[in-house]
Amino acid sequence: KNQVEQSPQSLIILEGKNCTLQCNYTVSPFSNLRWYKQDTGRGPVSLTIMTFSENTKSNGRYTATLDADTKQSSLHITASQLSDSASYICVVSASAGANNLFFGTGTRLTVIP
C-alpha cells in the first residue's frame, strides 16, 4: 500500500536553533518527492522537489535530503526563525497510476522566541 509517514507530529524549538523533519514512504514506483510549507490558514506552498537521482537540495535555510534506497527523506531547517512556524507536508509522487500523489499528515513546527 502506498503510504507516506512523517515524524514527529509536532515540534517546538527555540528561535535560532536547527531542526530536522522526517518523511518515510512506501510509494512505488517512485517519481519525485516534494516538501510543502503550510502556514496557518493558508494553502501549502512548495519548498523543494527531489527526483530519484538527487540526494540533497537546498532552498535558502531549508535543505532536503533523499535516500531512495531506504525510502526516506528529511527536511533540515537551519537557524530557525519565527516565520518558520508552520506545518511541513511531505508529498510523494508515483510514476504510474491516475491518482499518483500521496500526502503525509505533516509535522507542525512551532518556533518560540
Next chain:
Amino acid sequence: NAGVTQTPKFQVLKTGQSMTLQCAQDMNHNSMYWYRQDPGMGLRLIYYSASEGTTDKGEVPNGYNVSRLNKREFSLRLESAAPSQTSVYFCATSLQGRDTQYFGPGTRLTVL
C-alpha cells in the same frame, strides 16, 4: 496575477443544504484539483481534472460533484451537505499531472 483564487473563504450550512465552491486560476495550468483537509488526516483528493473537458474521481468523491467550466475554472458542488463534510477545502492547479501544485487559500466549511 492572482494565482489561484477560491470563493467563498468561509461558509456555514445546515444539513441537507447545497452549495458550490468556486476555484479560478490565471496560471494557464492544465490540471486542477479539489482536496479536503481534516485534522490529523492530511490532504485527501476529492476530484481532479487533468485537462479542460475531463474530470476524474479521487480518493474521497462521495457526496461531491465537479465541473471544469473552462480552462480557468473548476467548481465543487455539495448537493446535500452532511456534517461529515465539515472541512477545509483547497483547490490546486499544476501545469501537467505530476508537476508542482499551486494551492488556493482554502474554503472553511462548517455543516451543522
